Amino acid sequence: MSERVSSRAALVGGLLLWFAVLGGALSWAVHSLAAWSIDELACEAGHDDLAGVPLVGAIALAVLLPAAGATAALVVSVLAWRRLRPEPREDGDRATGRAHLLAVVGLWLNLLALAMIVFGGVAALVLPPCQR
Amino acid sequence: MTPADLRTALRPAGLVTEQPVGRSTAWWGVMLFIATEGTVFAALLGSYFYLRFQHGVPWPPDGIAQPDLRLPLVMTAVLVPSSLPVAWAEAGIRRGRRWQVRAGLLATLVMGGTFLGLQGMEYHENLREYTVTTNVYGSLFYVITTFHGAHVTVGLFMVCWLLAAAGRGGVSARRPEPVRVVAYYWHFVDAVWVAILFTVYLSPRL
Amino acid sequence: MPSSTAAARGTRPGPEAMASLTRHWAEAPSLRTWFGTVDHKRIGRRYLVTAAVFFGFAGASAVAMRTQLAGPEAGILSPREYNQLFTMHGTAMIFLFSTPMLFGFGNFLVPLMIGARDMAFPRLNAFGYWVFLFAGLFMWASVPAGAAPNGGWFAYVPLTDERNTPGLHLDVYTLGLLFLGISTTSGAVNFIVTALKLRAPGMSLNRVPVFVWAIVATSFMVLVALPVLNLDNALLFLDRRFDTRFFEPERGGNVLLWQHLFWIFGHPDVYIIVMPALGIVSAVLPVFCRRGIVGYPLIVFSIVAIAIISFGVWVHHMFATGLPQLSYGFFSAASTVITIPSGLQIFAWLATMLVGRIVVSVPFLFVVGFLVTFVVGGVTGVMFALTAFDQQTTDTYFVVAHFHYVLFGGAVFPILAGVYYWLPKMTGRMFSVRLGRWAFWLVFVGMNLTFFPMHVSGLLGMPRRVYTYPGGLGWDPWNLLATIGAYVVAAGLLLVAVGVVHALRRGAPAPDDPWGGDSLEWTTSSPPKPYNFPVIPRVHSLHPNWDPRTVESTGPGATEDRILAEGRTTLCTSELDGRYERPVEMPEETRKPLLAAVGLLMVFLGLLLAWYWVAAAGAALVIGTLAAWLWPPRRTPQEAGVAG
């Protein structure tokens, strides 16, 4: 890679790549922890609201916001993946090859994360929050 | 950050960025150690909230009073700023100023020791009201704070060790790792205290 | 990037350099160095042997239990004995066999596969082994004493509290696992730092062998999962010994907290066991298909994905505890989706076989055995993701069948494949193919005969962890079959041991590269010299040993900056792209790790027996040893900057 970019753009680029790799997984982790703990703790304590917000609403937020996060990561990872197509030679620039590998990993991770969040959202649609 | 920067950042040359100078093995070692220790604290404080919300009101239970905030705030005021002399010492070793290392570490030693003393005072006060066996609240309070206190103690051991090593000349601008490792650990112990302050002392009032 | 004139000339290490390397790295064959070694290859072999011995103990427990269960109402074992044996079987298989065994492979292989001369922290490595050894002995010693853990490997409260299980049983469990956790954690830190910093120059992330990816991902999982288990055990120990109330409902405690914390660790741990084993498969299978693995990026993705998602499925072990169904829904979702990365790996392996040319050797046989059994365990695994089905079959023999297919199929078969595959590299000896084939068929047939019938007995309503069962409920024939199978497996595993001993005694000398392998360990001698590589290679592709440029980089293309004969030195490179950074000094043999481990043993024995002064003395010993261990050395010329 002969092209040079400013150090700030390079820093942002590096961070964006990591967001593309881990953004979806982080969103899903937030979704999973928030939705589960809200549901289990509120229901065990016999509440059907969370500080005034109905439980269903709180859980919906815990699905929708992470879903948005995972989608954003997915978009960045697709962009990165398309722009980092490795050169045909196996011994092409290894930094590009490495970054492309990370983009592929991120792309798939984001897809899975989004799938899990959506699956969880479906469960929230089907099951009343405190039914046992 | 302008849109132009973002466009550049998303060019291949931006995306493939790697830090110009990699970290040392010591840096990675201590960071991973801190990560795993941090997980212990996260799980411990998570358990606090799990037990608390399942317990229901009132919290603290069994007529135990809300935690008194005065002493903990003083402790915070002693412990959190103690990161500064450590950072100062770390800056000193990079310039090879061994006196600065020693002075910074001594200050930290004093502040950390003071913190432990204050924690002893707090225990003395609280133990009259409840102990670790009274109920789950007592267990949580003492185990969380003692566990953190043990980390402060370990940190102080490390500082003492470093003072001794610095005196012997084993630490220099060329070998700053020991100072750095101790500094990272100390910052971690400080940060954990802030989380404990929130969980144990402030959150029952929310 | 240092540009020496040697680079232009091209040198290989001359006799002087070789002599210097030997002088700096070789350990004298004395008792002193036996206790003080920091050589990752010796430590790795010790891990393997020690874990194999613990496997033998745990396997013998299993045979004893199967004998008791051969028929209804048998009286071979008392319930007291049975409950201790099944607890120790599970605990030892998980903590004292699987993970240490795979860490043994990692220890031996990771530096060799990435072209380094040792682990990043060799003394920490030695310390980890001693702690593992002591913790294992600590736990197994409780069996002859009649005080072995008896609460199941999962040790649910309140069964395991002081009221319901007095005595040392559970103290052995909590303290033993805390003790062992120190070893596992230090090993994990070491693997990550080694793989991030000590890769040969040129080995960017996209050229890292899959096995190394697996070990690194596993280590990350260990660092996040194990602290949670440690916390859980510490709280239980406090409850038992010092009357805290964490798990006591009458005083505001909560018994489900134990389960949550335990399974936040417990489910990732399944993958902590299986993942390095899958890494072994990805290392062995392509070599016998004579081509690189298909879908390398997808396999890397699978490893990373499993490492992350496995932390979000733990509640599927608690589907019968009566939590809100919606809570189950979230975990059911993750448990369903986590199948996909595993599916991708299976099909990547199949595709590799379908486009390659297969050589059926003994290691490959075990890989095939793995594929067959792991798929069975996988499809039943998906079933447990569905809450309704899980509630019906959890805690039955159906689960026992499922996870033995996953763990025996997914870990033991790959481990055995690895044993045969790397035996020539580790010992310098070839094994008997005939013995190996016999062993494979016995283990494979016996394993299926043992565990397949358990699916049926589970569906027929037989619960787990019962020391006996009444006749006439339709369970008898299935149990008899399983018991016969257990004996067949035991015979097969004994044959593996015989094969290893036979190879050591009678085996033909092994060539450097008997299989035509692709990774760097096959570029060096069998067994490798103490310094691993006379020249640290420059890596040009994912398959360095199949790549002439890499091979050449250690021959005529060798440069001074990768020979590093002046001192005990290896190379640091950058984390992502594997750029050359600087040589680093490695420590020499020392007995301080052993001393620190002895101190820890004192601490835990003191805590166990409530001899707190022994514990305090042990703690002082640990602190003193660590202080001396880390004491800055007198600076050598290299450190002073001559070579820097």
Place this chain on the structure above:
Amino acid sequence: MAGGEWAGHRRPLAPVARIVGCGLLVLLGGCSGGAPSTLDPAGTGARRVEGLWWLLFWISVVVFAEVMALLAWALVFRRRPDRRISRVEPTRFVVVAGAGVPFVILLAAYGVGLRDLAALRQPESPPAVTVDVTGHKWWWEVRYAGVDGATANEIRIPVGEPVRVRLRTVDVLHSFWVPQLMPKTDLIAGKVRETWLRAERPGEYRGQCAEYCGLQHAHMALQVVAQPRAEFDAWLARLAAPAATPDSDAERRGQQAFLQGTCVACHTVRGTAATGTVGPDLSTLGARWSLGAGAVPNDGGHLGGWIVNSQTVKPGNAMPPQPVDAAALPDLIAYLESLR
């Protein structure tokens, strides 16, 4: 609830599936009769899960067969030494077969699983009978809401009606499981859990504690007896009434021995001075299916052995060996057996 339609919709295929599936199992030794089998459901919950099982079973068979076919293909056709090693990367095949197809299958399975889960906790009509089951190490205490009286290790329910079961434990965790009727629900210390049972046909259904609960986890069975409503009502009335009074001299002597001995410290016989609560209520002991929660059958010989030293039968249970006079033992047995 739509789940009911789903179950109905699935039924036409179910027998075929069962026959073929059982056929496969028969090859391996037979679908055993007499088992508390999840594949022989007699209750609404268990039937629903049985349907789910066969769906999952067939998916599994297909997936396994597919992988084995590919493996066999490779082993047979890619072994010849003249095979050209292909350098192409069949990534598309891996993605479609390893991720695409599984995703579709998993999506469907997850959907069906959610429906079945939602249905499991909802009886079609609100239950009229509530049973309170309390777990002990190692037996089940059984009471009926609104009825003064208790039995042990035996639950009677009216057939065809949903019955609410409230679950508590006095010591460790247990798990309530009657495989032919309903998936399991754990008994959690410090909490109350609930499940429900609905038996489709009269009969006796074996259940067993499914959560490891210590030394005698193996001997913590129970029996659910589903009977017509009239019989059930009569039985419940009997449970609420005082225990039977002795008829014969032997039984009278036995009662005396019982009341004067150590038994009363732990056991209750309603209508007598025996009001202990440590062990099971013995007021209807003679009519129960077993002794020691499934440890031995309930007959005179076993009862005598149990009284003299139950520790040889079920080591570790809470009842110490009883110093009963050998001459008085037959009377004691006669009395206890008369409690029906």
